[in-house]
Amino acid sequence: MSDEAQAFWDGVYRGRDPSRHGEPHPALREALAPIRPGRALELGCGDGTTAVWLAARGWTVTAVDISGVALDAAAERARRAGVSSRITWQRADLRDWTTRETFDLVTALFLHTPLELDAPAVLARAAAAVRADGTLLTVGHFTLPPWAWDPHDTDGLLSASELSTALGVHEPGWRTVLAKEVPRALTGHDGQAGTVLDAVLHAVRTTTPHPPRPTTAGPAPTRS
Numbered sequence: 001m002s003d004e005a006q007a008f009w010d011g012v013y014r015g016r017d018p019s020r021h022g023e024p025h026p027a028l029r030e031a032l033a034p035i036r037p038g039r040a041l042e043l044g045c046g047d048g049t050t051a052v053w054l055a056a057r058g059w060t061v062t063a064v065d066i067s068g069v070a071l072d073a074a075a076e077r078a079r080r081a082g083v084s085s086r087i088t089w090q091r092a093d094l095r096d097w098t099t100r101e102t103f104d105l106v107t108a109l110f111l112h113t114p115l116e117l118d119a120p121a122v123l124a125r126a127a128a129a130v131r132a133d134g135t136l137l138t139v140g141h142f143t144l145p146p147w148a149w150d151p152h153d154t155d156g157l158l159s160a161s162e163l164s165t166a167l168g169v170h171e172p173g174w175r176t177v178l179a180k181e182v183p184r185a186l187t188g189h190d191g192q193a194g195t196v197l198d199a200v201l202h203a204v205r206t207t208t209p210h211p212p213r214p215t216t217a218g219p220a221p222t223r224s
């Protein structure tokens with residue numbers, strides 16, 4: 001576990017109002033509307049808005065984050081919502097986190113950090129945990145609001161299609177439902193209005209087996 005990353009994110013969440021009311025991302029709400037609840041995995045769950053929302057809709061959730069401060073706030077949020085029994089909180093560094101379990105939904109929303117994190121590699125491991133017919137839903141920043149610290153610092157922010165390629169989701173075995181930059185209106189801390197583009201990748205693991213690879217025919221057997 002990286003002490004630096006944990007200290008950084010603990011500091012971020014210490015400065016937040018733990019009772020702030022967050023809404024799950026519209027892309028998640030839309031993707032899940034037709035899906036029956038099952039087992040969900042959320043990476044970088046922060047203070048638990050999405051995990052609690054999922055649990056309140058009948059999902060059994062495993063939610064992972066590096067920040068103990070965030071997870072304490074998340075657990076409190078779950079207690080207030082009466083869904084604690086449906087959520088397992090895991091404090092872990094996703095850089096070396098893996099799971100052998102499979103899930104009906106794997107999601108990660110804005111898994112960004114100023115510290116070292118190979119997010120596509122983390123998300124590729126997470127994608128491997130999506131069971132057949134299960135859903136992968138990731139959302140990341142593609143553009144930043146004008147009031148961001150450095151709104152033009154978009155290095156490393158992947159488009160949905162770049163992420164799809166990095167995760168192998170464009171290959172057989174997956175059906176892409178949406179891979180697109182989607183506008184989202186938002187309001188800054190001082191009430192400023194802005195619009196950003198979020199890279200949304202929504203894919204379903206299909207049960208279709210990979211087509212057999214063509215075999216290279218060797219020399220015809222000879223009979224002497």
Ligand SMILES: C[S@@+](CC[C@H](N)C(=O)[O-])C[C@H]1O[C@@H](n2cnc3c(N)ncnc32)[C@H](O)[C@@H]1O
Nearest residue numbers: 009044045046065066067093094109110112113
């Ligand atoms: C930008 S926040 C997004 C939080 C939440 N998903 C949301 O949409 O509000 C990134 C989250 O990733 C977590 N995180 C960053 N680096 C991590 C790491 N190496 N391992 C686990 N979690 C990490 C942070 O603690 C933080 O909660």
